[in-house]
Amino acid sequence: MNTKMIKENIEERKAVLYTIKTEIIQRLNIQKEESQIDDDTALFGNGLKLDSVDATEILVLLDKVFDIQVSESDDPSYMRSINSLVSFVLKNRKKH
Numbered sequence: 001m002n003t004k005m006i007k008e009n010i011e012e013r014k015a016v017l018y019t020i021k022t023e024i025i026q027r028l029n030i031q032k033e034e035s036q037i038d039d040d041t042a043l044f045g046n047g048l049k050l051d052s053v054d055a056t057e058i059l060v061l062l063d064k065v066f067d068i069q070v071s072e073s074d075d076p077s078y079m080r081s082i083n084s085l086v087s088f089v090l091k092n093r094k095k096h
Contacts, residue, residue, distance in 0.1 A: 016066075016086050023061050024082075028054050039083045047081070055079060068092045 021034040030037075030048060041047045043058070050058075058079065062068045066089050078088035 013086060013090060016089050017082065019065060020061075020082060020085055020089070023065055024048070024058070027057050027061060037082065039081075039086075041082050043079055043081060043085070058085070062089065066093055 017039060018034060021037050024030060025032060025034060025037075028048075028050065037048070043050050043054075059070055062070060068089060074088075078084050
């Protein structure tokens with residue numbers, strides 16, 4: 001992989017990261033700024049403290065913003081953190 005491709009991949013990841021953070025803040029009414037949410041913040045538990053209703057909203061976000069439909073065969077670990085969600089988006093967006 002050449003330097004240009006690496007830079008493009010980094011920029012793409014940053015863009016998806018920013019989009020996911022801002023969408024989660026808006027859709028789930030999180031009282032934080034995008035810059036206050038660490039990339040490795042857990043979505044559930046001690047992290048953003050999301051619940052099952054919020055998880056459903058994240059599925060809607062994936063569909064509406066990234067045109068990704070999650071199937072039951074997908075490993076649910078993509079919902080572990082902000083970073084895992086970004087990796088899931090990048091992996092599944094390339095399939096289309």
